[in-house]
Amino acid sequence: EPEVTQTPSHQVTQMGQEVILRCVPISNHLYFYWYRQILGQKVEFLVSFYNNEISEKSEIFDDQFSVERPDGSNFTLKIRSTKLEDSAMYFCASSVEGAVVKLFFGSGTQLSVL
């Protein structure tokens, strides 16, 4: 079964540094998402992306965050200047449809900001 893949699985960074989290969505999917999950808490929506532009973003997704689809296969999340509170598991997801979505999640990147 096709899977969403994410790299790296773990990322440790110093506060104030930039990080880029990478994702390869399932190849025939058109809608891409980033979610995050702080340890022991619920999965929170960050941003959705369709047709090479952001469709929707949450209030968490401030100016420090950006997303990009640099080529036909990768989907990246950049955090410009990391803060301690950015420490979380970041999940990429993709789906074929938009409004009635069946999301497929990647295995996540555990980001630790020191």
Place this chain on the structure above:
Amino acid sequence: GENVEQHPSTLSVQEGDSAVIKCTYSDSASNYFPWYKQELGKRPQLIIDIRSNVGEKKDQRIAVTLNKTAKHFSLHITETQPEDSAVYFCAANGGSQGNLIFGKGTKLSVKP
């Protein structure tokens, strides 16, 4: 925007018993309600979903019911097994692109 409430936060049952997890949502425009199972340190996995034109859906030991009028939906697991132990999240679609809004999760423990 959409808000999803989930109860209980923890649930402990004996193997073979049934487990029920309940969720409510706020946005009457939501029309897709999936349930995800997350084992420790792993990705959320879709286990069942229901659309608003259906009141109930069943897949082997798992069933989901939806009450659109009351804006609540429930997950029912029958004949629970130890491998059902995990955190279960309900969700509802919100926004123009249907991004999922999740409940806070229910930690289910099935004791042998």
